[in-house]
Amino acid sequence: MPPCTLVEVLWDGDVLVAVNKPAGLPTQAPPSAESLEMRLREQFSSRSDYLALPHRLDRQVSGVILVALRKKAARLINAQFESRKIEKEYLAIVSGHYNPADLRWTDYVWKIPDQARVEISDAENSLAKKAETRVSFVSYDKSTDRTVLKLFPETGRTHQLRVQAARRGHPIVGDTLYGGPPLIPIDGSEDRILLHARSIAFLDPRNGVRTKVTASGFYDQSV
Numbered sequence: 001m002p003p004c005t006l007v008e009v010l011w012d013g014d015v016l017v018a019v020n021k022p023a024g025l026p027t028q029a030p031p032s033a034e035s036l037e038m039r040l041r042e043q044f045s046s047r048s049d050y051l052a053l054p055h056r057l058d059r060q061v062s063g064v065i066l067v068a069l070r071k072k073a074a075r076l077i078n079a080q081f082e083s084r085k086i087e088k089e090y091l092a093i094v095s096g097h098y099n100p101a102d103l104r105w106t107d108y109v110w111k112i113p114d115q116a117r118v119e120i121s122d123a124e125n126s127l128a129k130k131a132e133t134r135v136s137f138v139s140y141d142k143s144t145d146r147t148v149l150k151l152f153p154e155t156g157r158t159h160q161l162r163v164q165a166a167r168r169g170h171p172i173v174g175d176t177l178y179g180g181p182p183l184i185p186i187d188g189s190e191d192r193i194l195l196h197a198r199s200i201a202f203l204d205p206r207n208g209v210r211t212k213v214t215a216s217g218f219y220d221q222s223v
Contacts, residue, residue, distance in 0.1 A: 005039065006039075006043055007019045007020065007021070007022075007036065007039050007040060007043060008020040010064060010213050010214070010215055011211070011213040013204055013205070013206060013211070014069075014206065015068070015069055015070040015072070015073040015205060015206060016066060016067070016068055016069065016070075016073045016077065016204070016205055016206075017044075017066075017067050017069065018064050018065070018066055018067070018200065018213040018215075019036075019040065019064070019065055019067055020062070020063065020064060020215040020216075021036050021057050021061075021062055021063060021064075021065050021197075022062055023059075023060055023061060023062040023191060023192030023193075024059065024060065024191035024192055025039075025059065026059040027053060027056040027057055027058075027059075027065065028053065028056065036053070036065070037051070037053055040067055044067075044069060047069060048069040048070065050068075050069060050070060050071060051067060051068070051069060052067070052068040052071075052074040053065065053066075053067060053068075054066055054068060054074060054077045054078050054081060055081060055156065057197055058159065058162075058193075058195075059191065060174070060175075060191055060192045060193045060195075061192070061193065061195045061196065061197065062192065062195075062196050062197070062215075062217050063090070063196045063197025063198060063215045063217060064197050064198070064199060064200050064213050064214070064215040065197065065200075066200065066202065072205065073205040076203075076205040077202065077205060080202055080203060081156070084154060085202070085203060086200065086201065086202045087152065087200070087201040087202075088152065088153055088197060088199070088200050088201075089150060089151070089152055089197075089198045089199045089200075090150070090151040090152075090153070090161060090195060090196060090197055090198055091138075091148065091149070091150060091151075091195070091196045091198045091217065092148070092149045092150075092151050092161060092165060092172050092194065092195045092196075093146050093147070093148055093149075093172065093173045093194035093195075094146065094147050094149060094165050094170040094171060094172050094173065094180075094194075095145065095146060095147075095170055095171055095172075095173055095180060095181050096145060096146075096147065096169065096170045097140050097142075097145065097147060098137075098140075098147045098149070098168070098169075098170040099137045099140070099147070100135050100137060100149075100168075102135070103134060103135050103136070104132065104133070104134055104135065105131070105132065105133040105134075105135055105164045105168070106130070106131070106132050107120050107130075107131045107163075107164055107167060108120065108121045108122055108123050108125060108128035108129065108130055108131065109121065109128060109129055109130075109131045109157045109158070109159075109160060109163060109164075110125055110127045110128040110129070111127070111158060117159065117163075117177055117178075118157070118158050118159045118163050119163070120163060120164075120167045129155070129157055130155060131153075131155050131157040131160045131163075131164060132153070132154040132155050133151055133152060133153045133154065133155075133160065133161060133164055134151070134152040134154065135149060135150070135151060135152075136149065136150040136151075136152075137149060138150055146173060147170065149165075150198075151165075159178075161195060162175050162177070162178050162193070162195065163178055165178075166178035166179050166180070172193050172194055172195050173193065173194040174192060174193035174194050175193040175194075175195070180193065196215070196217035197215065198214060198215060198217065199212055199213060199214040199215070200212070200213055201213075
């Protein structure tokens with residue numbers, strides 16, 4: 001088997017690292033398929049025989065993701081996710097001119113049985129889970145009819161940002177699953193949508209110091 005392409009390391013905290021996941025690569029997959037986890041296990045094999053991914057990004061999404069190289073670090077980071085001490089910021093390019101009057105999206109999301117997609121539901125649906133996201137307008141490009149948004153998810157539901165943007169009539173560019181316009185590749189990857197995990201802030205499991213890691217992405221090249 002040829003060597004795996006190295007994943008960019010954005011921050012190295014010894015027991016915890018932050019990497020920049022490329023679009024088109026699943027976070028996890030069966031052993032027979034390539035994934036971020038497979039690449040990282042090979043990349044860090046000389047440092048640790050333990051590796052855990054406390055959170056995921058969709059295959060078509062790029063950006064920063066945390067990787068634990070010790071069990072204790074994984075436990076501490078998982079606890080931060082559960083208590084909502086971790087802050088994540090995404091950049092999304094959505095179709096149309098959207099300057100949200102409501103700076104918080106609150107919806108109820110449920111997984112459609114036997115399908116790899118979710119839907120917005122109502123609070124009475126016992127299978128639905130609350131999804132909350134803070135929203136900030138960045139810019140609008142009239143020539144492409146696209147809006148750049150900053151999205152700050154406070155919950156971590158499957159496809160949360162994607163379905164919430166689509167629900168408001170402004171699907172993410174490239175996200176044809178939720179009605180977005182097709183994407184002409186801008187960074188060499190055809191298997192992507194214009195959603196990027198720009199930064200993540202957490203408490204360093206070694207010393208408790210608040211730490212923020214940022215990943216460059218498509219917005220640095222084009223709107």
